[in-house]
């Protein structure tokens with residue numbers, strides 16, 4: 001079965017239910033969630049239908065309807081519980097192009113009734129192409145719990161203001177942003193709390209404010225940390241920023257699964273930087289951020305991990321401030337923290353490590369590790385964890401420098417490649433081996449390397465043991 005979801009209008013001509021029993025009653029009641037009146041063709045009406053008739057919601061017509069009774073209906077439900085009659089109604093309706101449903105007889109249906117979550121103006125219809133009705137019911141139960149009971153009132157209230165918004169603001173990002181502000185802000189909270197008077201006032205004020213701002217239409221830039229790759233490691237704020245963005249400038253390390261959270265209409269611009277061309281690319285990125293924000297756009301600058309950990313977030317903020325552009329920063333889970341969680345090694349531990357230091361394997365515009373001002377000798381005294389970023393190609397040099405600074409040759413090293421992604425890989429070595437033969441780790445970018453006692457603790461999952469003559473003091477993993 002292949003069905004396309006639509007919402008049918010039932011306010012022009014009443015839908016028709018054929019049959020007068022309990023099943024017909026249930027279907028009539030369902031249709032009455034939206035239709036003001038349902039016509040029922042039956043010999044006699046059961047209890048429920050009689051009650052609905054007394055309330056003026058059901059009008060009885062003669063049984064065994066013909067073409068004249070079906071024509072022009074938005075839909076017909078045949079629930080006579082008489083196989084021959086249901087089949088006749090179905091054939092007739094389909095011949096004349098009237099949508100028809102016969103409960104539990106998919107072959108007689110031209111449409112199916114979805115599982116429905118009803119919040120007045122807001123309706124969620126769930127379908128599984130008939131494959132998993134129980135799953136649909138569970139989804140329904142989930143949404144029933146999640147969707148605020150007054151969501152419909154909020155939508156209705158918004159509907160009342162549509163014309164006023166249309167006459168105050170031209171179509172485009174400004175108008176959408178206004179609605180987002182309304183739905184995310186105090187106006188919505190008031191409506192959901194049942195305070196319609198306050199909600200109306202707040203919506204009115206938001207419209208006036210937006211209309212007077214519209215002339216300058218200031219854009220803004222949100223620096224968003226996308227985490228290490230697994231979209232489940234995005235923050236709720238990051239998802240919300242992505243959904244609100246007109247333009248998304250994203251790094252090479254940001255995966256497609258994360259970008260899928262952007263709006264369909266958003267402009268997605270890859271600005272993945274290649275090493276060696278940093279400064280030019282960064283200036284260009286800064287220029288693009290300013291350009292799009294000045295055009296009144298909401299810009300998301302999406303960066304792997306956290307924007308402020310080896311992410312040049314500080315430089316971008318400087319450029320935005322210099323240009324007078326409003327900015328916001330949404331933190332992300334940095335690669336080192338994600339990798340530690342994935343392998344389940346603690347970065348600090350009361351017995352093994354009382355500090356953690358994030359270092360870079362590449363100083364700005366050079367191929368050397370960036371250890372300026374870091375007291376490697378002090379960290380060598382033990383009980384410290386070093387986390388190396390951008391260190392795949394310099395890891396051997398890093399190990400040599402650590403040895404020279406007095407780090408023990410048997411200090412455990414654990415590398416995690418593609419942390420949190422499907423192709424995550426872990427390699428264990430010690431400092432001496434890494435210095436002697438870095439290629440033996442077979443590392444590819446992106447990877448983080450942990451140095452220190454915690455890197456020798458048991459890990460969750462498998463590790464490629466590079467170190468044959470394992471001297472790891474703490475290794476049990």
Ligand code: SAH
Pocket residue numbers: 228229253303304305306307308309310311333334335336339388389390391416417418419420421445446447448
């Ligand atoms: N701002 C980012 C770091 C950017 S620098 C963050 O907070 O994570 C790029 C480096 O991050 C890579 O060279 C690598 O060391 C590390 N990295 C990024 N994603 C990674 C991942 N999924 N697995 C392992 N390391 C990763």
